[in-house]
Amino acid sequence: EAGVAQSPRYKIIEKRQSVAFWCNPISGHATLYWYQQILGQGPKLLIQFQNNGVVDDSQLPKDRFSAERLKGVDSTLKIQPAKLEDSAVYLCASSPWRGGITQYFGPGTRLTVL
Amino acid sequence: SQELEQSPQSLIVQEGKNLTINCTSSKTLYGLYWYKQKYGEGLIFLMMLQKGGEEKSHEKITAKLDEKKQQSSLHITASQPSHAGIYLCGADEEGFQKLVFGTGTRLLVSP
Numbered sequence: 001e002a003g004v005a006q007s008p009r010y011k012i013i014e015k016r017q018s019v020a021f022w023c024n025p026i027s028g029h030a031t032l033y034w035y036q037q038i039l040g041q042g043p044k045l046l047i048q049f050q051n052n053g054v055v056d057d058s059q060l061p062k063d064r065f066s067a068e069r070l071k072g073v074d075s076t077l078k079i080q081p082a083k084l085e086d087s088a089v090y091l092c093a094s095s096p097w098r099g100g101i102t103q104y105f106g107p108g109t110r111l112t113v114l
Numbered sequence: 115s116q117e118l119e120q121s122p123q124s125l126i127v128q129e130g131k132n133l134t135i136n137c138t139s140s141k142t143l144y145g146l147y148w149y150k151q152k153y154g155e156g157l158i159f160l161m162m163l164q165k166g167g168e169e170k171s172h173e174k175i176t177a178k179l180d181e182k183k184q185q186s187s188l189h190i191t192a193s194q195p196s197h198a199g200i201y202l203c204g205a206d207e208e209g210f211q212k213l214v215f216g217t218g219t220r221l222l223v224s225p
Binding site for chain 1: 149157158162212215
């Protein structure tokens with residue numbers, strides 16, 4: 001079974017630029033999560049999707065971050081414009097609807113904002 | 115909101131030694147997850163505990179849940195260099211199917 005795929009693995013941009021990250025969850029997993037992990041901290045949930053609907057986006061900075069999961073499968077997280085404090089690893093995770101809430105994580109995208 | 119405190123923050127042990135990592139929650143635990151993360155990589159699921167007193171093992175790693183103390187411990191027996199990494203505990207916040215994570219414990223195993 002293929003795991004959670006993310007791309008790109010690394011991205012370096014200058015502040016005020018835009019960036020997008022892509023995630024493809026494990027096949028059949030209805031729930032998809034995006035986390036932000038700043039160096040030295042644990043992951044922080046940004047947004048949770050159930051199929052193509054948003055379940056929780058209370059910690060998503062909506063003035064600059066957006067995410068979508070149009071067909072209920074893969075998802076895109078966008079930052080526009082980026083700030084220095086957005087430098088972090090962005091992790092995508094998925095879990096099955098009926099399989100408990102154990103989340104399976106992708107390798108992450110390391111973003112550096114200069 | 116729920117907060118998880120992990121101790122110690124970092125740990126260096128000699129290969130072959132045992133070690134314990136603790137995770138304490140500020141609120142009632144509905145489910146406690148342990149993950150391992152290697153630098154620059156995603157999180158690898160280790161095990162999940164749901165009931166007070168529950169204990170699970172995977173290879174040389176054992177985790178226990180003390181519901182009354184709102185605490186979980188992760189114990190590694192006879193540590194190996196492959197055990198090195200960051201260990202993160204995560205809790206299901208109030209049963210809402212979203213995880214809150216601790217800040218992690220960085221483990222180094224010296225040969």
